[in-house]
Amino acid sequence: MEAAPVQSAQPLNDPPVVSFVSLGCAKNLVDSEMMLGKLAESGAVISGDEALADTVVVNTCGFLEAARREAMEIIRELAERKRAGELRRIVVAGCLVQRDGEAIRQAVPEVDALIGVNNRDDVVRAVWRLDRDASVDRYLGDYHGQPWRDQGRLRLTPRHYAYLRISEGCNQKCTFCTIPSIRGPMHSKTPDEIAGEARELIADGARELLLIGQDTTSYGEDRADSTGLAGLLRRLDADCDGADWIRLMYVYPSVLTDAMIDAIAECERVVKYIDIPLQHI
Template sequence: MNQATPNNATKKVHFISLGCPKNLVDSEIMAGTLLKEGFEVVGDHGDADTVIVNTCGFIEDSKKESIQRILEMAELKKTGQLKKVVVAGCLTQRYKDDLVQGLPEADLFVGSGEFQNIAKILKNSDQGDQKRTFFNLPTYLQEEATPRVNSQPGHRAYLKISEGCMKRCAFCAIPLIRGNLQSRTIANIVNEAKLLAAGGVKELIIISHDFTDYGWDLRRKNPEAKESPVELLKALTEVEGIQWIRLLYLYPDGITPEMIELMKNNKKLVKYFDMPLQHVNDEVLKKMNRKMTRKEIEEALRIIRTEIPDAVIRTQFIVGFPGETQEQFEELLEFIAEQQFDRVGCFQYSPEENTPGGKMTDQIDDATKQARFEAVMEVQQNISRDKHRAFIGKTVEVLVEGFSEETDLLLQGRTSQQAPDIDGVVLINDGQANVGDMVKVLVTDSMEYDLIGEIVVE
């Protein structure tokens, strides 16, 4: 995370934030809380005496990465470089006692229901408190006044609008970790957006577990509550200084004609639909406890493309879900080729404890899952390559992010069709611009996921 130093700092803390952007916002809140209480947040673990590993516990690979990073930091304690390793986040919340027993190398364990108290926990530990574990129900919901350090480049920020999830997909452990849906009020969210805009943020990236369910819990408690996806978007588009509003995680069964109409006609709302479809075969969808059929999915895609022809559609699929036959997989593969999605993510099914999918007896072997994953990605790579070639000769608006991650000889930016960290970028090989500038770029070449071009001076 970006370095930030308060007056009279007493302890130096470094964050390792793993997993999704929602977890990253939790890290930013912990950092803001610590700064407010006199700690120093540093950008390198070599400068820290405390490291907080904010873990992910979503799928097997993310669990392994979390454990690996914890053990790496614990090794630094042996050299005397670090004094404390704190394990926080979803993995901690999910496995509690098992993790505490299995990782004696760590000093403190803070669940997703206690992370907001991190400053108090560290201070008490420094004063000799022997308590190592801090768990509670994940009912904490941030407010606009919650201290937070934006770890992203200054021109963009994630805006978390809710916690938990009301869906009960058979493959997902999120409700077990994060609890049921809890929505922030529109006023609360808009006030935070105004603070971010005042700090120079131009792009808001709206995150939750399902944007289309936003406000359902508040409306259930109070039928007169105004909180809904459309009303929230209307309010956010009125925030001065914000130029792009990007929505992530829109479940297709909640995308309404009113929402599409608003996104079609408001320039601030990026024409980008991030919709996790997971599969397309009706039997597999039912087994996953998804609430749409193939016919309904195709209708939702048709409406979006009819109303907003230039809309970018990003989706993800799971291959190797228990019982998925070769025929059902081939139906998925044909569907991807037919639909020509702009972006596709693919996951090999990971059986999770205490989920319906994890208890199913017809699990699929790893070799089959790997082969199906590779087949999906091969089809999508060809689609992506063709779609990017179509941009050659066109001029696109690009938000400049800084030097390329590959070389400081090139600038790097994104179009409105590219979300940070999950999509490709635009590499700029001619012209000058500052970080956060909006520039016009003539696309001169393309790769599978990236565009290459030069700044056009108007």
């Protein structure tokens, strides 16, 4: 499967100077890295100094009330800078946008673009303002079973480790959790796609790969993959020359099987460790 083409960035004479604020979990961080990669490929200038930027992208978390408050506080601070003439564009993306949509702009009218989780690649259109006839750019598509490829990232983690997303969405029905309503049902990448991403991350210097997803233990169930997570761990253990450690995150204990435990015990690169979020216990 070929990567989606990068959108041409023609309407502005000077490239936007973009600063990025990434909030929330490791899955959101991967989305931020993908958006940064797309922006860099489009010709935008990426700046780690927000004071030098004319455009700020905020990739939000919408899971907890505290996270939603944090995101809105940052957006309001950016709005003050825009009113003072220090910023040209404010682009808000991520889970909070998928959850609240237009309500964000009703609260902060200075926001120029809204990007939901299903429209990640539209960040180029939003930052470059390719849809010039729209007073506010809205990219709020419904869930679709898109292939969540995460190659071509501009990484934000230290060079020695990287997050490797194996699936997106969740089929669990926890009453305390809003993630399925935001991220949709589970969609697993194929083992070949994951192995390809792993090789790219290793070539970029990563020595520890952290496997992530809303529910890593259910990996492959949506694809009727009989080997599931255990088979994936064995595949990565065999294929990931150059990686020293493969660490399993976001384990859902009620579906942890003996086959998975055996794979963790027997695979040389797989760390003898599992990460179980407290709300899953």
